[in-house]
Amino acid sequence: MAVTTSFHLNFTNPLNNITTTTTPLSSSFLSWKISLPSSFTFSSPHRKPKSFITVSLMNSKPTILVAEKLGEAGIDLLKSFANVDCSYNLSPEELCTKISLCDALIVRSGTKVTREVFEFSGGRLKVVGRAGVGIDNVDVSAATEHGCLVINAPTANTIAAAEHGIALLTAMSRNIAQACASLKAGKWQRNKYVGVSLVGKTLAVMGFGKVGSEVARRAKGLGMHVIAHDPYASADRAQAIGVELVTFDEALSSADFISMHMPLTPATSQMFNDDTFSKMKKGVRIVNVARGGVIDEEALLRALDSGIVAQAALDVFIEEPPPNDSKLVQHESLTLTPHLGASTTEAQEGVAVEIAEAVVGALKGELAATAVNAPMVPAEVLSALAPYVALTEKLGRLAVQLVAGSSGVKSVKVTYASARAPDDLDTRLLRATVTKGLIEPISSVFVNLVNADFIAKQRGLKITEELILLDGSPENPLEFIQVHIANVESKFASAIADSGDIKIDGRVKDGKPYLTKVGSFPVDVSLEGSLILCRQVDQPGIIGKVGRILAEENVNVSFMSVGRTAPGKQAVMTIGVDEEPSGVALKKIGGIPAIEEFVLLKL
Numbered sequence: 042m043a044v045t046t047s048f049h050l051n052f053t054n055p056l057n058n059i060t061t062t063t064t065p066l067s068s069s070f071l072s073w074k075i076s077l078p079s080s081f082t083f084s085s086p087h088r089k090p091k092s093f094i095t096v097s098l099m100n101s102k103p104t105i106l107v108a109e110k111l112g113e114a115g116i117d118l119l120k121s122f123a124n125v126d127c128s129y130n131l132s133p134e135e136l137c138t139k140i141s142l143c144d145a146l147i148v149r150s151g152t153k154v155t156r157e158v159f160e161f162s163g164g165r166l167k168v169v170g171r172a173g174v175g176i177d178n179v180d181v182s183a184a185t186e187h188g189c190l191v192i193n194a195p196t197a198n199t200i201a202a203a204e205h206g207i208a209l210l211t212a213m214s215r216n217i218a219q220a221c222a223s224l225k226a227g228k229w230q231r232n233k234y235v236g237v238s239l240v241g242k243t244l245a246v247m248g249f250g251k252v253g254s255e256v257a258r259r260a261k262g263l264g265m266h267v268i269a270h271d272p273y274a275s276a277d278r279a280q281a282i283g284v285e286l287v288t289f290d291e292a293l294s295s296a297d298f299i300s301m302h303m304p305l306t307p308a309t310s311q312m313f314n315d316d317t318f319s320k321m322k323k324g325v326r327i328v329n330v331a332r333g334g335v336i337d338e339e340a341l342l343r344a345l346d347s348g349i350v351a352q353a354a355l356d357v358f359i360e361e362p363p364p365n366d367s368k369l370v371q372h373e374s375l376t377l378t379p380h381l382g383a384s385t386t387e388a389q390e391g392v393a394v395e396i397a398e399a400v401v402g403a404l405k406g407e408l409a410a411t412a413v414n415a416p417m418v419p420a421e422v423l424s425a426l427a428p429y430v431a432l433t434e435k436l437g438r439l440a441v442q443l444v445a446g447s448s449g450v451k452s453v454k455v456t457y458a459s460a461r462a463p464d465d466l467d468t469r470l471l472r473a474t475v476t477k478g479l480i481e482p483i484s485s486v487f488v489n490l491v492n493a494d495f496i497a498k499q500r501g502l503k504i505t506e507e508l509i510l511l512d513g514s515p516e517n518p519l520e521f522i523q524v525h526i527a528n529v530e531s532k533f534a535s536a537i538a539d540s541g542d543i544k545i546d547g548r549v550k551d552g553k554p555y556l557t558k559v560g561s562f563p564v565d566v567s568l569e570g571s572l573i574l575c576r577q578v579d580q581p582g583i584i585g586k587v588g589r590i591l592a593e594e595n596v597n598v599s600f601m602s603v604g605r606t607a608p609g610k611q612a613v614m615t616i617g618v619d620e621e622p623s624g625v626a627l628k629k630i631g632g633i634p635a636i637e638e639f640v641l642l643k644l
């Protein structure tokens with residue numbers, strides 16, 4: 042008897058650039074041809090967004106969500122590599138719904154990439170690209186905890202922002218916006234809009250970075266006396282532009298004009314407040330093309346009303362767009378633009394290409410030069426270290442599997458032996474991959490270069506590094522690497538070295554990772570497949586016995602190596618196997634009288 046089951050699926054397709062169709066092939070309910078996108082989400086209208094079910098189908102291309110308008114050249118570049126979903130003006134809920142289908146997300150300043158976004162991504166989101174400089178709209182800590190790389194495009198909009206700063210400075214000082222509005226309203230108010238001159242006036246540039254120094258250069262061209270405050274700026278660079286670096290208070294007390302160019306961070310948040318306004322020259326004029334949050338907007342209003350601040354020109358606001366009834370927006374002495382600093386055709390094409398290249402590179406596994414939350418490892422260093430990356434991960438994996446069940450791993454030392462000068466050896470990548478190897482076999486967390494230090498810290502795992510400087514010519518970046526785990530017991534007592542630590546050594550041979558020592562026993566095995574380590578009394582016939590047991594179980598042996606302290610004494614045999622032997626086979630190996638202990642390790 043044929044049984045038919047009828048069901049009805051109502052699904053919303055959040056990737057709105059892809060259509061999803063269902064086509065019945067027969068009148069029975071049994072056979073439907075469904076044409077689907079690479080992945081989609083369906084939901085019940087009775088469920089909250091958290092209940093959305095994501096279905097991912099096999100597709101080799103990654104998916105990149107572009108959540109804000111990006112220049113065409115950047116979009117084209119992304120499309121040549123990935124499925125690109127351009128969905129602008131998403132609500133926070135819509136972004137959270139879509140994100141589990143995306144490998145990368147590209148935003149500008151208008152999208153808040155909150156902790157929730159990373160939580161909803163379910164681990165799939167690997168890169169957030171900020172098409173611009175400021176990353177204050179991205180929760181970088183949450184990204185790091187979720188192993189998601191954050192990259193920005195820090196250079197392509199510098200000139201646009203600096204030009205906008207100068208445009209606001211000049212427009213404000215000559216009341217351009219107010220006079221224009223008045224004229225359009227049919228008035229001719231020449232006496233009302235008398236401005237102030239810039240030449241000879243002191244401009245304080247607060248934040249002497251890329252934009253700040255370009256503003257300074259241009260202001261000098263306008264005949265202004267330019268000073269700057271930046272706790273981290275180099276005096277040489279300031280001198281080269283002819284700008285004097287001063288303290289914060291000196292800048293406040295001597296400036297006729299103050300222009301903000303620092304990032305919004307916890308340290309700079311509302312750094313211009315009632316107290317700082319009170320230290321300014323009466324009648325000072327303020328320009329802000331950095332971030333609204335560096336100014337306490339209520340305090341600015343009070344300073345405008347009391348006459349401390351004569352005028353202000355703002356491109357950025359604490360809340361964007363600011364509320365309609367904002368007193369700041371309505372204030373006659375304010376010149377305003379809706380966050381247009383980076384909005385030139387040239388800058389937008391530039392940031393689009395800069396971020397598209399960086400995101401594609403990161404999705405291909407390359408390290409990004411503009412990473413915000415990961416070490417920037419130059420491409421040449423990366424290619425030289427690639428075989429050691431594989432080695433350190435495998436050594437970490439092996440070492441942790443040697444730890445006896447109840448001993449918690451708290452302290453790991455990684456020793457690098459190299460003939461290279463310490464400055465030529467960047468070990469951050471290797472530390473991250475040892476951490477990955479140590480943590481992944483014993484937990485479900487995903488570890489990468491971005492979150493390795495965070496995850497290690499979170500688990501109370503202290504990783505120290507030591508460099509042994511070898512004599513000789515530094516042909517290879519590293520001669521050998523040791524991983525030591527202190528204060529633990531081992532499942533395989535022979536892995537405990539004289540120091541009392543579990544200790545294993547490895548090296549790269551012909552571009553491949555090899556295990557070269559277990560405890561005090563020399564071995565020589567390629568690190569692939571699974572390994573059986575056996576300690577036995579050195580005597581003839583053991584290799585044959587173990588080989589026979591594995592052959593009976595149909596387990597293919599890829600290699601065997603025996604390392605011994607002295608003939609006839611104890612030896613450690615290392616057996617590489619393609620398949621994992623059954624419990625019965627392992628029991629039989631353990632039953633061979635000469636074998637004193639053994640362990641199976643998975644790579």
Ligand SMILES: NC(=O)c1ccc[n+]([C@@H]2O[C@H](COP(=O)([O-])OP(=O)(O)OC[C@H]3O[C@@H](n4cnc5c(N)ncnc54)[C@H](O)[C@@H]3O)[C@@H](O)[C@H]2O)c1
Nearest residue numbers: 175202248249250251252271273302303304330331382383
């Ligand atoms: N309005 C726009 O559209 C627009 C466009 C581009 C940049 N920006 C903003 O401008 C700011 C600067 O951009 P950038 O490219 O010059 O960045 P940058 O990193 O090159 O420069 C920032 C400078 O601020 C300095 N700084 C940090 N803390 C400081 C403090 N407490 N006091 C003084 N200086 C401090 C840093 O040392 C650095 O030199 C960022 O906030 C960025 O988001 C806005």
Ligand SMILES: O=C(O)[C@H](O)COP(=O)(O)O
Nearest residue numbers: 149150151173174175383
């Ligand atoms: O930080 C930046 O790069 C600027 O504020 C530009 O922001 P936008 O990309 O939203 O224009």
